[in-house]
Amino acid sequence: MDSFQSLRFPFSGASLAVKIFILSAIVAPILSHGISAQPSPASAPIILTGADRRPAISLNGDWGAILDPYFSGLFSFHHQEKANGWFLNRKAKPDDPFPTEYDFAKAPPLKVPGDWNTQRDSLLYYEGPIWYEHDFTYHPKENTRLYLHVGAANYRSWFWVNGKKVCEHEGGFTSFNCEVTQAVHDGANFVVAAVDNTRLEDGVPGLETDWWNYGGLTRAVSLIEVPRAFIDQYDLHLARGEDANIEGWVHLEDAQPGATVEVEIPALSARTSTTIGDDGRAVIRFPVQGLERWSPDTPKLYKVNLRAGQDAIEDLIGFRTIETRGTEILLNGKPVFLRGIAIHAEAPYRTGRANTDKDAETLLGWAKELGCNFVRLAHYPHDETMLRAADRMGLLVWSENPVYWALQFDNASVFQKAEHQLEEEIGTSRNHAAIILWSMANETPNTEARTHFIESLASKARALDSSRLITAALLVRTQGNTKIVDDTLGQALDVIGTNEYVGWYEGHPESADTTEWHIAYQKPLIMSEFGGGAKAGLHGADQDRWTEEYQASIYRHQLGMLNRIPQLRGMSPWCLMDFRSPNRPLTGIQDEFNRKGLISDQGQKKAAFSILQKAYLDKSVGKPD
Numbered sequence: 001m002d003s004f005q006s007l008r009f010p011f012s013g014a015s016l017a018v019k020i021f022i023l024s025a026i027v028a029p030i031l032s033h034g035i036s037a038q039p040s041p042a043s044a045p046i047i048l049t050g051a052d053r054r055p056a057i058s059l060n061g062d063w064g065a066i067l068d069p070y071f072s073g074l075f076s077f078h079h080q081e082k083a084n085g086w087f088l089n090r091k092a093k094p095d096d097p098f099p100t101e102y103d104f105a106k107a108p109p110l111k112v113p114g115d116w117n118t119q120r121d122s123l124l125y126y127e128g129p130i131w132y133e134h135d136f137t138y139h140p141k142e143n144t145r146l147y148l149h150v151g152a153a154n155y156r157s158w159f160w161v162n163g164k165k166v167c168e169h170e171g172g173f174t175s176f177n178c179e180v181t182q183a184v185h186d187g188a189n190f191v192v193a194a195v196d197n198t199r200l201e202d203g204v205p206g207l208e209t210d211w212w213n214y215g216g217l218t219r220a221v222s223l224i225e226v227p228r229a230f231i232d233q234y235d236l237h238l239a240r241g242e243d244a245n246i247e248g249w250v251h252l253e254d255a256q257p258g259a260t261v262e263v264e265i266p267a268l269s270a271r272t273s274t275t276i277g278d279d280g281r282a283v284i285r286f287p288v289q290g291l292e293r294w295s296p297d298t299p300k301l302y303k304v305n306l307r308a309g310q311d312a313i314e315d316l317i318g319f320r321t322i323e324t325r326g327t328e329i330l331l332n333g334k335p336v337f338l339r340g341i342a343i344h345a346e347a348p349y350r351t352g353r354a355n356t357d358k359d360a361e362t363l364l365g366w367a368k369e370l371g372c373n374f375v376r377l378a379h380y381p382h383d384e385t386m387l388r389a390a391d392r393m394g395l396l397v398w399s400e401n402p403v404y405w406a407l408q409f410d411n412a413s414v415f416q417k418a419e420h421q422l423e424e425e426i427g428t429s430r431n432h433a434a435i436i437l438w439s440m441a442n443e444t445p446n447t448e449a450r451t452h453f454i455e456s457l458a459s460k461a462r463a464l465d466s467s468r469l470i471t472a473a474l475l476v477r478t479q480g481n482t483k484i485v486d487d488t489l490g491q492a493l494d495v496i497g498t499n500e501y502v503g504w505y506e507g508h509p510e511s512a513d514t515t516e517w518h519i520a521y522q523k524p525l526i527m528s529e530f531g532g533g534a535k536a537g538l539h540g541a542d543q544d545r546w547t548e549e550y551q552a553s554i555y556r557h558q559l560g561m562l563n564r565i566p567q568l569r570g571m572s573p574w575c576l577m578d579f580r581s582p583n584r585p586l587t588g589i590q591d592e593f594n595r596k597g598l599i600s601d602q603g604q605k606k607a608a609f610s611i612l613q614k615a616y617l618d619k620s621v622g623k624p625d
């Protein structure tokens with residue numbers, strides 16, 4: 001019996017005003033203070049590696065959705081968490097002595113996966129909480145645990161199954177898994193989610209970003225069944241050095257020390273079997289013969305079988321090494337120049353968050369057409385579909401933590417949030433051969449607190465994954481005609497990323513001809529951003545801002561300048577496709593899109609596309625490899 005059903009209105013003869021007064025005096029405190037039932041405790045979500053390789057029950061589709069700008073579905077009038085919030089998915093009954101003021105079944109649905117902003121005109125600018133509800137049928141099985149897998153929910157989210165709280169999560173671009181084994185029952189079940197994309201001063205990212213704050217269950221949601229003891233995370237990669245050795249580890253959740261783990265690569269007739277220690281981890285190291293290394297030219301992926309007790313996963317993994325030597329980046333031991341482009345997770349043609357295989361193939365297909373061997377997936381971790389496509393298509397990836405512009409760098413809880421998002425990013429994506437760089441941050445202010453914050457993040461990333469390189473996109477200083485890269489953060493990086501906008505935010509395209517570069521670090525440098533805005537189809541003279549010609553001119557002059565930087569080892573101009581940003585209101589030109597794309601949001605290629613394409617295909621920019 002819920003708290004509503006246990007109440008009967010006691011003063012039926014009283015006037016309406018008196019009734020309301022009595023109700024608010026008696027009923028509301030009882031309801032809001034949760035005397036009848038406390039919110040049920042929930043456990044923290046877990047990270048699953050290779051979640052998309054497990055059989056899953058999809059929960060994608062229409063979810064009943066209720067807008068709740070004041071979050072009154074979760075908080076009482078005195079702002080206390082309700083025991084009888086909308087997560088109960090209550091259905092009004094004829095003899096109820098009180099009104100039920102929400103009904104998911106009557107609420108217009110939203111599609112999952114999908115941002116809400118581009119699904120309804122009235123939600124385009126919405127920032128706040130929205131409730132979602134979805135019914136599903138499930139038949140529990142013996143010795144089976146069930147996880148609710150959420151591809152991403154921007155930015156904070158709360159989940160309940162059959163009215164029982166199962167987890168909370170913060171961070172809008174990483175996947176997480178909430179155990180729901182105890183909450184489901186045989187037959188009809190329902191899941192309710194509250195998702196809130198309010199920007200927070202102590203969030204990661206913080207208040208200011210140059211992209212649309214797309215809210216909602218933006219990536220796929222499913223149910224994943226696993227045995228009692230199961231493989232939650234694993235890391236399998238090629239060891240650096242001459243011999244072909246696969247190394248890494250497999251972690252089991254809830255298994256006894258001594259439990260056996262098997263890893264097999266059938267195509268190489270390679271197999272190893274080992275046991276887990278007290279920490280639940282089995283250390284993996286075994287030689288392979290005849291391995292074809294993964295590279296952009298040969299994006300070879302191997303089926304890899306992992307087995308432990310009742311659990312098994314078949315992943316598709318490429319094997320390659322990545323390291324630096326002086327100012328070189330070595331892929332499989334050989335110098336590589338990264339011909340790249342920066343990409344937002346903006347859906348081509350329809351706008352909104354990219355989240356389908358088709359979105360990934362379109363975006364990365366354009367990058368291939370441009371002649372790229374590298375993409376910077378800015379400014380947050382992109383989803384599995386994008387990383388799988390990069391593995392398949394042979395594109396090296398810069399994967400980025402959403403530590404963007406100014407955060408509260410002196411706030412320990414903000415650090416924990418960034419660190420947790422990094423753990424989720426690495427934990428989920430660590431077996432993608434495509435990813436070579438973990439980027440810690442983008443254009444952060446050079447302060448002591450910031451440096452300490454990001455150095456600590458970099459140490460965390462190294463501790464989690466020592467097989468890849470650490471980078472960040474730094475700001476540059478200007479002295480006369482010289483651009484100086486000496487941000488103290490450079491010390492903590494393997495590869496220096498630098499953003500500059502010569503010819504757009506400063507000077508004219510020709511200013512690049514006389515710009516010199518001083519890099520304080522003898523490390524590889526990637527020009528992680530440069531470019532300028534152009535409206536597709538707008539033509540004029542090279543000097544006319546916003547025309548395709550002006551943007552093309554920036555690229556021409558930039559390419560000459562970049563070739564004069566001896567330690568340049570890659571570039572990812574800003575950016576592949578126009579993307580929505582509220583910071584870009586110029587009517588008739590921007591119309592709330594950042595227009596620095598080489599392609600418009602509707603797929604129209606601008607003149608600069610061919611300039612860069614030519615330089616990439618004939619290798620006239622960068623060191624030939």
Ligand code: GCB
Nearest residue numbers: 210442443499529574594596
């Ligand atoms: C930058 C930011 C990027 C912006 C871009 C711009 O430096 O890193 O997020 O969108 O400039 O267009 O100004």
